[in-house]
Amino acid sequence: MVPYSENASNTDDKSNSHPPFRNPNFEHRSIVSSKKKVWRGLKQIVALERAATWPPDAVLYSSIDAPPPFKPAKRYSDISGLPALYTDPMTKLRYANAEEFARIRKLPMDIVSGLLELRKASSIVG
Amino acid sequence: MDDLSSSEIYQFADARTIPDPIFPYTxxxxxxxxxxxxxxxxxxxxxxxxxxxxxxxxxxxxxxxxxxxxxxxxxxxxxxxxxxxxxxxxxxxxxxxxxxxxxxxxxxxxxxxxxxxxxxxxxxxxxxxxxxxxxxxxxxxxxxxxxxxxxxxxxxxxxxxxxxxxxxxxxxxxxxxxxxxGLQDGLLVHIGHHTTHVIPILDGGADVAKSRRIKVGGHSLAKFLCRWLQLQYPHQASNITLSRAELAEDEQELERLSELCSAMSEFRQYQPEYQHALEEAGVATIEDLHKKIAAMQIKICKTRAKMAQEPVEEEGRLSPGPGGAGLPEDAEEAEEVLEAMQREWTSLHERRAARRSKRQEMAKRRTAASQERMRLISQLAKREKKDDHFGRRDEDWDVYKAINKEGGGSDSEDELERLQELTATLRQHRPHFLAEGGTQPLTEAQRNQILLTTEMIRTGEVLFQPSLVGLGQGGLADTIAYVLGLFSPADQQRLVDHVVVTGGLATMPGLVDRVRHELRAIRPFMSAFSVRAAQELIQxxxxxxVEFQEELALWSSPEHCSSSGLTVQLPFAAAPATAAVDPAVQRERRREAARRLVLINARKREEKVAVNSN
CATH class of the missing domain: 3.30.420.40 (ATPase, nucleotide binding domain)
Structure with missing residues (x-):
């Protein structure tokens, strides 16, 4: 199924008239018609780059990722943005005072999960 | 909060693009x-x-x-x-x-x-x-x-x-x-759309090995702000009793805010406020956040057609209500009617609140409410075994209402309608009553406004605290400190003497001040440093x-390349552009890869054996 649509999009590309300055015979080296996914994503590219053999002092894209913070992260209320001292054990949302707590308990599920997703805390593991 | 001067209300500015012209080639x-x-x-x-x-x-x-x-x-x-x-x-x-x-x-x-x-x-x-x-x-x-x-x-x-x-x-x-x-010694902070780089520059070149990259940028900020506002104003849609199409429109309006272009322009729009806030965020501690919730509103711009549509619908809803049009002329009588309405409003509200708390109780186990529900259910189950008269009397059916987890609300929609009617009428005649009752009367314009409070500070903070968006990397200040830590004290001084902030976000008001503040915290007491944003950033x-041009002209000639002793080996340039890979070659390559895999596996096995034997 997928290769078919892939082909379709390829023919589409060709039907769009190429500008004159483009080499009419040029085809991307990476494109193999049988392959489903042609272009690698950044993660794949970086993993590939890391897997190759390099001299020991080589600096790669993946080697300049910033380190984790050295200070504990500050906690802010999920509904007002104020510094939060408390966490609701039921929804796992953070809140700053009693009013906010009352509001949190009234929030529908989708908003709660959306707020947790915002700080990537919605996974059960975390 | 309600009487904001109009100067603090900002219209949504939609980014309008003009198609690019085709420039003449001379x-x-x-x-x-x-x-x-x-x-x-x-x-x-x-x-x-x-x-x-x-x-x-x-x-x-x-x-x-x-x-x-x-x-x-x-x-x-x-x-x-x-x-x-x-x-x-x-x-x-x-x-x-x-x-x-x-x-x-x-x-x-x-x-x-x-x-x-x-x-x-x-x-x-x-x-x-x-x-x-x-x-x-x-x-x-x-x-x-x-x-x-x-x-x-x-x-x-x-x-x-x-x-x-x-x-x-x-x-x-x-x-x-x-x-x-060459390059002047200094520290470059480049804030891009997706990533932020901290690059130390010493002895005429960038020290790439000691640079660091954080995965936040303009895009993360915009996404954060957009999603946050969407979650804060879900009722934005339900409050406006218009067609669902407009609901979508409203959401889009919100999303468009996140659109970086408009987000950027907005930052510029509320420049003074934002700068103020950021400065305060920089100078003061978190407690000050409480004090300075500078209120600001953004009015969602609506097309005129919609504005015209709105009052019509509003009237349509009001007129059939018992209040509005049908209010008796006599003042005393009107007072009585209003009094009755007020009572009804209060009782409705109480009933709704009671139901809500019941629903909450039901959700939990071991509360009296949920135990009562279980008791009823088990009773029902018992009764059905004997000869069954259940359902003959109308009251029997009420039991389903009692065991409904939602707190039995089949008539709550009618109630809601009634409540809305009453609220609308009371808003006209007894505004103070509603204000006491907790709901504030809102004008049509106010309903479509978004109140910005801590968002103004929080959004920018994502750069300094990526934990706000759940990223496990250190913020800008942490990373600068880390990068500086990789150098000797003398080199550190050379770096901080010339800190330059570049990238699209460097125009964000207050950002440079914030970086300056963070640096002051990092650097030793009384030491000097300088931070500035790059001039005329983008253009x-x-x-x-232009400076490259001469060199480029040299490089374009093959003679120069060979004379300077450089041969550029491009892996693909050797093969003709269109040549498809020969099947035989392909087969050979595959075989080679398989052979390599076998070797690797064998080696791994050996290693494992060696480890086990140890």
Missing amino acids: ENLNGIPIVIDNGSFQCRVGWATQDEPCLQFRNCYAKHRKDRGKKMPATTELLVGNDISNLEAVRFQLKTAHDENVVSHYQAQELLLNYSFSHLGITDSSGIQHPIVMTEPLLNPQHCRALMSELLFECYNVPCAAYCVDGLANYYHNQEASSSS RRMRIS
Whole structure:
């Protein structure tokens, strides 16, 4: 199924008239018609780059990722943005005072999960 | 909070794009390098001799299939960059060549380059006879650079190409004139659309090994703000009792806020407030956040048609109500009616509150309510075993209401309607009562406003505290401290003497002050340092190319390359551009790979055996 649509999009590309300055015979080296996914994503590219053999002092894209913070992260209320001292054990949302707590308990599920997703805390593991 | 002066209310400004014109190609442009700043947010293209880029567009395109689903051959319309007048309309068809800050989709890149070159007026059938200067991310993976070179050399037949890191190019151009040779010592903070780089520059070059990259940028900020506002104002839609189409419109309106372009313009709009807030955030501690919730509202701009529609509908809802039109003339009688309405309103509210608390109780186990429910259910189950008279009496059916988890609310919709009617009438005649009751009367305009409080500070904070968006990396200040820690104290001083902030977000008001504040916290007591934002951020980058031009001219001649002892080996340049890989070669390659895999597996097995035996 997928290769078919892939082909379709390829023919589409060709039907769009190429500008004159483009080499009419040029085809991307990476494109193999049988392959489903042609272009690698950044993660794949970086993993590939890391897997190759390099001299020991080589600096790669993946080697300049910033380190984790050295200070504990500050906690802010999920509904007002104020510094939060408390966490609701039921929804796992953070809140700053009693009013906010009352509001949190009234929030529908989708908003709660959306707020947790915002700080990537919605996974059960975390 | 309610009486905000109109100066603090901002209209949503929609970013309107104007399609790019096709620039005429003149003779004197012969051999002049083309400069392409290929950023993940915006692409800027121009001639090296110009001060400002002629093209500047969102680096994305949308393929718009006009007659989808029909049997006839679909005609696709390709919209690139500024051709897209409304970005939200094609949000799901939007494609970009970038994955974060790296170009990964080269077919898309080709389309974008086609667009750029044709809009520069090039119609030469022999290819692009101009050197290309293109920006790339710091430490662009080899794979990506190879594919980009392949595209440039083989597809467009360019004579030569040079890559430069965008932030460094800007830094180079912005350094003080006194040290024109090489790069001045300093620390570059480049805030891009997807990533932020901290690059130390010493002894005339960037120390790449000691640079660090954080995965936050303008995009993270905009996304954060957008999603946050969406979650804060879900009722934005339900409050407005209009058609659902408008509901979608409203949401779009919100989302458009997140659109970086408008987000950026907004930052600029509330410049004084924002600066104030950021400064305070920088200088004061968190407790001060409480004090300075500067209220600000953004009014969602509505088309006039909708505004006209709104009052009509409002009236339509009011008039059949018992209040509004049907209120008795006699003052005393009216008072009585109002009194009754007030009572009804209160009782309705109480009932709703009771139901809500019941629902909450039901949700939990071991509360009296849920135990009562279980008891009823078990009773029902018991009764059904004997001869069954259940349902003969109407009261029997009430039991289902009692065991309904939702707290038995089949009539709550009617109630809600009634409540709304009452609220509307009471709002007219007894505004103070409602205010006491907790709900504030809102005007139509106020309902469509978004109140910005801590968001103004929080959004910018994402750069300094990536934990706000759940990213496990250190913020800008942490990373600067870390990078500085990699150097000796003397070198650290050389770095902080010249800190330059570049990138699109460097224009954010208060950002430089904030960086300055953080640096003061990092550096030893009473030590000196300087922070500044790069001048004329975006456009100036083009000028770098002028300085490159002479060198490029040299490089375009093969003689120079061989004389300087450099041979450039491009893996793909040897093969003819169109040659498909020979099947025999392919088979051989596959076999080779399999052989290698066998070897690796054997080695691993040996290692495992060795470990086990130990």
